[in-house]
Amino acid sequence: MASGVLAPVVTAQEAPQITWEECPPQVDISTAQCGSVQVPMYHADPSAGDISVGFIKVPARDQSNVRGALFGNAGGPGGDAYSFFGNTAMNWPEELYNEWDLVAVQPRGLLGSTPVDCNTPAPGYDEFRMLTQAGAFIRESCELATPGYTASLTTDNTAEDWEWVRRALDEEKISILGLSYGTYLGSVYATRYPSHTDRVVLDSAMAPSLGWNGVMASQGPGYINTLHDFFAWTAENNETYGLGETPLAVYQAWSNRIVAETGTNPTVAPPPARVGDVPPAFAWAGQGGADVMNTVAPTGVALQGLATQLLNPGSNQAMSPLLNITRGTIPQPSTWPNLAAAIAGQEPVPDVSGSDMDEYTQMALANSTTMQRLVMCNENAVAPNHLEVPRAAWSSLVTGDIFDASSTYFSSGLACSGAAPTSGTQPVDGSQLDVRPLMIQGTSDPQTPYHLHGELAQAMDAHVLTVDGPGHGQTVGSLNPSVTAAMLDYLRTGTTDVNWAPGLNPTP
Incomplete structure (x- = not known):
């Protein structure tokens, strides 16, 4: 290949067996089907044992005219797959539910797949050490109940989990709808398995080389x-x-x-x-x-x-x-x-304490938070800026400025301190795809800034649809008709001539 990126050689092998299961509580679409497959804990070393990876499938309503399987990822890392396509609150376009089998693979480490268990604090950490070696504390705590598992929580392994689910579902090709971090994960899969990839929608793309201190x-x-x-x-x-x-x-x-x-x-x-x-x-x-x-x-x-x-x-x-x-x-x-x-006092301020959450939701939120940190520290490829440590400590310990603390906690290196990366940035290259990807990017997106989208767009040779205005996740919610129409046109035909769309202007 001209790019120098070689797809894995896939030998003929028996398809993974699906264990069909009851869907978790967050799924409220009656036709949804939930299952799991056994996959290697480390795809590069199958002898290390197996884990379970869950998934949800919402069959197209019109099975006589189904256009194929659309694999989605909610981002994060740590976004819930079951909610992404299985909860009506996401408000996807009716056309998606009518014309595609919607599939989302629950990322390893989350509830529904083999969850990482971080409930037992690692011994030997006082408050100061938990602050100065936060990455090590979280990793060691998670290793107590799930030994050997934490280092496997990487994009490298998760992309291979997709391939095992694709084979289990007997889909020759899949289309991809990746949101935020899902743009990177979906691109990694498409790079490795171009012959099994059809259309690719990259919504609010992250820059892989900035993972993760640079992203934050x-x-x-x-x-x-x-x-x-x-x-x-x-x-x-x-x-x-x-x-x-x-x-x-x-x-x-x-x-x-x-x-x-x-x-x-x-x-x-x-x-x-x-x-x-x-x-x-x-x-x-x-x-x-x-x-x-x-x-x-x-x-x-x-x-x-x-x-x-x-x-x-x-x-x-x-x-x-x-x-x-x-x-x-x-x-x-x-x-x-x-x-x-x-x-304005016209509506109550929502409760953020979690006191009104049921036990399952509280457990899922805690699980997602620790899983996300593990992935980010396992993959961190950006050196910390230690000059930001005082600013991070000031924001988090003195002023409580959550706008500043959230970014400086990572950029300073405090978030992953003591936890060396276990995986590198994965190659992304769209040159072997039959259909050019579509990237949708907002000019005022706070989470994946517009000026950084070019890295993934160039690597994947994506057609970029610029949305003029704020918003992270331009395809979610069917609220921007211009974006929805362009996405559906692309998924149906493999192309779109739309380069620009107005941003969403909410109605009071």
Whole structure:
């Protein structure tokens, strides 16, 4: 091959046997079928033993005209396969359910496959060592109950799990719909098995070479920009929410709610002030006054946060349900109306404590969190920037700024400290595919920033559909008709001439 990337040689072998099982609670589509297959714990060393890999299949409603099997991955790593195609809340286009057999393989390590068990803390770790060797602590804790398993949680092995499920289902070719991390996983599979790959949709692509410290570092500025986009959208809809006519005014209303919840204010940088934000006494200063406000604003909110923490011992912005809901939902513009309504007091702020979750959901969430960390540390190929350690410690231990702490925890190296990688970045190359992949990328995506999509697009020779605006996961929810139409056209025909689409503008 001109690329130098060789697909594995697959010899004739007996197809894996499927054990059909009852679907887990998150599946609410009555026609869904759930099963599992036994696969090697390490595909490169079958003698190490086997594990179970679960999957869900939702047969096409029109079996007389089914177009084939569409394998999906929800991203993460650690996204739940059963919910991806098996839960109606995902709101996929009706055409997908009508025309394709939808299949999602539950990533190894999660409930439904052989789960990694990290419930017993590794001995010998005090609080300081758990902080400074977090990666080692998690890996050693998981090894206690599932010895030898943690190092197998890699994209390398998970891509091979897909191949075993494909063979078990007797599908000659599969199409792929990968979201976020799923763009990398799907590309790895397509690179290894081009003869078994048909169409490939890459939604919100990550840059493989940045896994994982670099991926997390890139999200810091993206999240803040998207937060400012949300404040601007809310200001444009002031008649509905009454939170202010400028982004900064909305920010202040949002900050006031967080102060009411925790006793201290958020320290994430506010949006730029506009002329309308200048106090009346200084209105004569115009834009110059706004520029002065912008110069001092970031330092001002940080100092205000420290002052309120001193005045209210034990206060921490990270304890705010509204702050956590904000960071968790702003990547999807479809959630903005509910978030704005919660800030305005028109709707209750959702409970993020987990107290209203059933036992299975709590267990699944904890399992997904540790599995994700294991994959990220096993595959980390980006050297840490130790100069960021003080900033990471300050954000997580002092100010509680979850916008800053989430990215710097990885970029500083703290997240994977003590846990050396077990797997490298996997080759991706679309040159052997019969059908050119389609990549869909938002220009203001906070989680997989637009300026980084070119690495995977070039490697896979993908046709790029640019979506002008915010949003991570452009195909999810059937909410953007232009994107949905282009994706369906591509899946049906293998091509699309659409290069650009408007972003989703939520309706209040």
